[in-house]
Amino acid sequence: NAGVTQTPKFQVLKTGQSMTLQCAQDMNHNSMYWYRQDPGMGLRLIYYSASEGTTDKGEVPNGYNVSRLNKREFSLRLESAAPSQTSVYFCASTPTRPAYEQYFGPGTRLTVT
Amino acid sequence: DQQVKQNSPSLSVQEGRISILNCDYTNSMFDYFLWYKKYPAEGPTFLISISSIKDKNEDGRFTVFLNKSAKHLSLHIVPSQPGDSAVYFCAAKSSFGNEKLTFGTGTRLTIIP
Numbered sequence: 001n002a003g004v005t006q007t008p009k010f011q012v013l014k015t016g017q018s019m020t021l022q023c024a025q026d027m028n029h030n031s032m033y034w035y036r037q038d039p040g041m042g043l044r045l046i047y048y049s050a051s052e053g054t055t056d057k058g059e060v061p062n063g064y065n066v067s068r069l070n071k072r073e074f075s076l077r078l079e080s081a082a083p084s085q086t087s088v089y090f091c092a093s094t095p096t097r098p099a100y101e102q103y104f105g106p107g108t109r110l111t112v113t
Numbered sequence: 114d115q116q117v118k119q120n121s122p123s124l125s126v127q128e129g130r131i132s133i134l135n136c137d138y139t140n141s142m143f144d145y146f147l148w149y150k151k152y153p154a155e156g157p158t159f160l161i162s163i164s165s166i167k168d169k170n171e172d173g174r175f176t177v178f179l180n181k182s183a184k185h186l187s188l189h190i191v192p193s194q195p196g197d198s199a200v201y202f203c204a205a206k207s208s209f210g211n212e213k214l215t216f217g218t219g220t221r222l223t224i225i226p
Contacts, residue, residue: 004156031212040122042202042218043157050212058213090156094212100145102214104156 002026004105006091012111013081021076021108023091031094032074033058033102034066036087043090049074081112116140117205119217127225132190134220136203139184143205147214148177148188151200160201161188190222198224 007022025032034046035058045058049068063085065077074093078085088109092102118137126132136146144165149157163170163177163186170177176189190197203217 033213035216040218042117042119043204043216045213048213092156100206100212100214101147101159101162104149104158106156107154 004091004093004103006089006105006108008108009106010109012113013078014113015082017081018077018079019081019110020078021089021091021110022073023075023105024073025091025093025103026072027093027095027103028071029093029095029103030071032068033092033094034064034074034076035090035092036060036085037090037107038087046076046089078110081110083112086110086112114139115218116143117203117215117217119201119203119220121220122218123221123223125223125225126193128195129192132188132193132197132222132224134188134190134201134203134222136186136188136217137184138186138205140205140207140215141184142207142209143215144208145206146177146179146186147204147206148175149202149204149216151202151219157202193224195224195226198222 004025033048035043047066049055052071067075091105094102147162148160150160151157161175179186200219202219204214
């Protein structure tokens, strides 16, 4: 039981390049989330998916797209990376109610030059 | 607009003493609160939570107190141990709506041996 896994762990991109961050969970959770963590800003929600086939914008969705491929997998895509997207990205999942605790992956550290 | 605020970016406490981390919120619709702990290069891990129908929840060395009238919660760790050195995030959610959590900016706790 691996929990929430993320790939890659580290990535360096040049401005304008694209990439997809992968996330998978093996806990049969319905809801999945993508956050970014920046110094002094805490964790900010980019997109979330309440169930397979649905996605919704969070607090900072601009410049990102997501795909909920199936119940296990939720990917985050940067179509044209910008230096402002340099951050640590975390994927999380949560089971159905009444449990509200989110389980986080180890993170992807992305640098855009 | 920061709806969940952790006004102390850092805190240092002697080993064996009590650590008190504070969190304030502005949204009166929040009715469930969580604390997460984060070590460097790892994802946040759930620590303890409290529903708004309670004013205290205890789990071993960790106790969370909620003061609804002041829109304030605190996490007490006693006795503090070196392994407690980490960044602590407070988070909140509302039952009215989706599963989204709103996070504070975090407090870095350092336990001094």
